[in-house]
Amino acid sequence: MASRRLGLALQELPRRSATCLVCQWRRSFSATALRAATKQKLGAGTEMDPKSNVVGAPIEAPRSYGKRIDGTFEPRPLPRPIGMLLPPRVGENTGLDHRTLSERREDFVNYEKHLQRRKELTAQMSRPYFRDWGNLQFHEGKSFLAPPRLFKAEASLFFPNFYGQTLLKTDKKPRDTTPTLLGKASVVTFFSSQWAESQAASFVSKEANPALHEVLEQHPDLAQLVRINYEDNAGKAFMIRLFMGSLRKQFAEKDWDKYFLVRRGITDNIRESIGLLNSKVGYTYIVDQHCRVRWAGSGSSRPEERESLAKGLRKAAEDIKKEALLPASARETPLSKRNIEKAKLLEAAAGTVA
Numbered sequence: 001m002a003s004r005r006l007g008l009a010l011q012e013l014p015r016r017s018a019t020c021l022v023c024q025w026r027r028s029f030s031a032t033a034l035r036a037a038t039k040q041k042l043g044a045g046t047e048m049d050p051k052s053n054v055v056g057a058p059i060e061a062p063r064s065y066g067k068r069i070d071g072t073f074e075p076r077p078l079p080r081p082i083g084m085l086l087p088p089r090v091g092e093n094t095g096l097d098h099r100t101l102s103e104r105r106e107d108f109v110n111y112e113k114h115l116q117r118r119k120e121l122t123a124q125m126s127r128p129y130f131r132d133w134g135n136l137q138f139h140e141g142k143s144f145l146a147p148p149r150l151f152k153a154e155a156s157l158f159f160p161n162f163y164g165q166t167l168l169k170t171d172k173k174p175r176d177t178t179p180t181l182l183g184k185a186s187v188v189t190f191f192s193s194q195w196a197e198s199q200a201a202s203f204v205s206k207e208a209n210p211a212l213h214e215v216l217e218q219h220p221d222l223a224q225l226v227r228i229n230y231e232d233n234a235g236k237a238f239m240i241r242l243f244m245g246s247l248r249k250q251f252a253e254k255d256w257d258k259y260f261l262v263r264r265g266i267t268d269n270i271r272e273s274i275g276l277l278n279s280k281v282g283y284t285y286i287v288d289q290h291c292r293v294r295w296a297g298s299g300s301s302r303p304e305e306r307e308s309l310a311k312g313l314r315k316a317a318e319d320i321k322k323e324a325l326l327p328a329s330a331r332e333t334p335l336s337k338r339n340i341e342k343a344k345l346l347e348a349a350a351g352t353v354a
Contacts, residue, residue: 046123050268056080061143061277062135065127073138075298077145083157083293084273088178094163095264123268132280140199141281142299150312153319156292159188159285160270162228164262165241167248177228177260183289185223185316187212187309191282192230200227200282202301203309209301211310219317226258230266237263286312289320 050065051058057079062069099107107113128134135141161178181188189200204225206213216223231237240247240261248256270276275296276283286295286309295312297305 046120046268050272053269054272055085058272059144059275059277062131062138063277064131064135064279065123068128068131069135069138075139075142075145078147078275078296081151081156081293082273082275082296084160084270085157087158088161088291090161090176090178092161092176093265093267093270094174094176096163132278135278136280140300141278143275143277143281143283144296144298145302146284146297146305146308147295148304148308150286150294150315153288153292153294156288156294157273159274159287159291159293162230162260162262163265164228164260166261167244167251167256167259169248169256175260177226178291180224180226180258181287181291183320184221185219185289185313185320186226186285186287187224187313188226188228188285188287189282190228190230190276190285192232192279196280196282197229198282199300200284203284203297203306209306209310211307212313215310215314215317219314222317222320223313224258225255226260228260228262230262232264232266234263237261284309286316288316289323 059078059082060076062073132141159181161176163174163176165172165174180186187204189197189204191197191200202208204212216225229240231240247259251259266276274283274285274293275298277298281299284297284301285293288294294316295309297309301309
C-alpha cells in the first residue's frame with residue numbers, strides 16, 4: 001500500500017505548476033523601483049533557456065548550453081544595448097544566505113522551491129563541461145564586436161551589482177561594486193582566468209591602448225579602470241587571496257579598491273543580460289556615472305575596438321561635466337522617473353508584466 005501511494009504521488013509531480021522566481025521578481029517591480037530585501041536562499045541561478053528571459057534580440061554567439069555550433073562562426077556587432085532592466089542596488093547578487101533557522105526549515109518543506117532547485121540541477125547536468133573551452137576555437141572565444149560609438153544614454157540598460165573582496169589592506173571585508181561605479185565613467189573588465197585577463201588587457205593595458213590611459217590621466221576624478229575577477233571555485237579563490245600581495249604590486253595603491261575578487265552571485269540571467277556568454281573569455285565595458293552599460297567588448301581586442309573604447313570613455317567623462325552644469329532638478333539619477341518608466345515599458349514589451 002505504501003509503495004502504491006508513493007507511485008501515485010510521483011505521478012502527480014509533473015501536474016503541479018512551478019513558480020517561476022524570475023517572473024515573481026519581474027512582477028514585484030513597483031513605481032519606486034525599491035525592491036525589498038529578500039532572505040530567500042539564492043540558488044545557482046541556472047536555467048534551461050536563459051535567452052527567453054532577455055528583453056530584445058539575444059546575442060548570436062556560442063554558449064555553454066543549447067545546440068552546439070558546427071562549422072564556422074563570425075562575431076557580429078551587438079544587436080542592441082545590453083544590460084539589466086533595473087538599476088543596481090547595494091546588497092544584490094551577493095550569493096549569501098541570510099535566512100534564519102526557521103526560514104530554512106520552511107523552505108526545506110516548500111514543494112515549489114524543491115521544484116525550482118530540481119530545474120536548476122537539471123540545467124546544470126545537461127550542460128557539457130568542456131563546451132566553453134571548445135568555443136574558444138571561434139576567434140579565441142570572441143562573442144561579439146564592440147560598437148563604434150557609445151549606446152545612447154536614454155536607451156542604455158544597467159550594469160549589475162557584484163560583491164567581492166578588494167586588494168585593500170585596511171579593509172578586507174567584501175564590498176559592493178555599485179558605490180565604486182556611481183558618479184564616474186568606468187572601464188570595467190570582467191575575467192575569470194589568466195587567459196581571460198590577458199584578453200581584457202588587450203583592451204585596457206597601457207601598452208595596448210595608450211590613448212585610453214591618456215584619457216584616464218586627463219580625467220582622474222571622472223574616469224577610472226575597474227577590474228572584476230570572478231572565481232567560483234573555492235580552491236582557486238583561496239590561492240588568489242593567498243597571493244594578493246603579488247597582485248598589489250601590479251597596481252598602484254590608489255587602484256586597490258577597484259580590483260574585486262567575486263566568488264558567487266552571478267546567475268544565467270545576469271550573464272545573458274550583459275553578454276558574459278563564455279566563462280573562459282574576458283569582457284570589457286564602459287559604465288557611465290548612472291551604472292548604465294554604454295559600450296561592451298569581448299575576447300581579444302581589435303584596433304578599431306581599442307580606438308572606440310578610448311573615445312567612448314572620453315565622451316562619457318565629458319557627459320559628466322555637462323550634467324554637472326545642469327540645475328539639480330534636471331539631473332538624472334538611476335532611480336529617476338525616466339529610468340523607472342523605461343524599465344516598465346521594456347517589461348511590458350516583453351510581456352512579463354502581470
